[in-house]
Amino acid sequence: MAVPDPAPDELAGTEQPFVAHLVELRDRLIRAVVAVAVVFGVLCIYPGPGGLYDLLAAPLVANLPKGATLIATNVISPFVVPLKITLMAAFLVALPVVLYQLWAFVAPGLYTHEKRLVLPLVISSTLLFLMGVAFCYFFVFGQVFKFIQGFAPKSITAAPDIEAYLSFVLTLFIAFGAAFEVPVVVVVLARMELVSVEKFKEFRSYFIVLAFIIAAVITPPDIVSQLALAIPMCLLYELGIWAARAFVKHTQPPPAPVDER
Numbered sequence: 001m002a003v004p005d006p007a008p009d010e011l012a013g014t015e016q017p018f019v020a021h022l023v024e025l026r027d028r029l030i031r032a033v034v035a036v037a038v039v040f041g042v043l044c045i046y047p048g049p050g051g052l053y054d055l056l057a058a059p060l061v062a063n064l065p066k067g068a069t070l071i072a073t074n075v076i077s078p079f080v081v082p083l084k085i086t087l088m089a090a091f092l093v094a095l096p097v098v099l100y101q102l103w104a105f106v107a108p109g110l111y112t113h114e115k116r117l118v119l120p121l122v123i124s125s126t127l128l129f130l131m132g133v134a135f136c137y138f139f140v141f142g143q144v145f146k147f148i149q150g151f152a153p154k155s156i157t158a159a160p161d162i163e164a165y166l167s168f169v170l171t172l173f174i175a176f177g178a179a180f181e182v183p184v185v186v187v188v189l190a191r192m193e194l195v196s197v198e199k200f201k202e203f204r205s206y207f208i209v210l211a212f213i214i215a216a217v218i219t220p221p222d223i224v225s226q227l228a229l230a231i232p233m234c235l236l237y238e239l240g241i242w243a244a245r246a247f248v249k250h251t252q253p254p255p256a257p258v259d260e261r
Contacts, residue, residue: 028101035097040090049082053162056085056169059141063149064158071159081162088170092130099126117191117247125184128236132180133173135232140172143224172225175218179233186240187247197248200241207237 043052057070072078091098099122110118152158189195215230 025105028105032094032098032101035094036087036090039094040087043086043090043093049086052085052089053082056137057162057165059137060145060160060165062142063145065149068158070162070165072163073161074163077161077163081166084166092133095126095130120247121184121187125181128180128184129177132176132178135180135228136172136176140176140225140228141169143228144220144222147222147224148220172219176229179214179229180236182233182236183240183243186237187244190244191247197241197245200237200244204237208234211237 043049047055061070072081074080103119103122106118107115149158186200190197190200211230211233212226215226215233219225219229
């Protein structure tokens with residue numbers, strides 16, 4: 001019996017010289033930088049760096065004693081810090097464009113079943129990170145600052161430094177954004193067959209303890225922010241187990257052709 005021809009390689013004929021890859025990478029990076037720069041320019045016009053900082057500082061200012069404000073201990077801080085905030089906001093707004101350029105660069109070298117995995121992960125990781133930042137700003141900040149001010153002695157007038165506040169905000173934004181990536185990590189590990197879905201289920205109780213330890217280390221020393229980080233991590237871990245089961249099922253490579261002789 002004649003041996004059937006092997007299935008054609010999807011990537012056959014798509015190879016490019018190394019220099020061509022570098023040129024394409026440069027073009028993709030330029031487009032990503034241009035996207036961030038355009039958004040940065042728009043935000044500088046409206047609402048402006050000062051308006052963005054006021055928006056970022058609103059949860060803290062709302063919980064300060066009457067008449068108290070933020071201060072600047074460095075001469076150039078009132079100019080530099082709002083620009084940093086504007087650049088951070090521009091990157092977050094332009095993040096879909098940046099990730100699309102990354103996707104467009106690597107997509108030609110992926111098989112169809114790999115594309116079915118990577119594109120949803122890129123989109124979901126972006127949305128989850130932004131959800132973590134939004135959750136931190138709209139819920140955690142107000143509760144944390146209210147809790148802290150409630151313990152402050154009446155003889156102390158709070159006047160936080162704007163650079164210290166920026167550092168605090170960025171730390172929590174990164175912490176909550178990264179914590180909301182738990183489902184993506186679970187899906188990737190399960191799909192790469194490094195950890196099975198059943199193992200993740202067995203590890204559930206250990207992860208709960210780990211989540212509270214992580215929350216205690218990277219958040220301020222108050223119970224509100226620790227619970228606000230640990231509880232969503234536990235819920236997202238369960239979501240990751242469910243998503244991993246679906247991804248593993250629908251992103252398997254096609255079966256190899258049977259050699260009939």
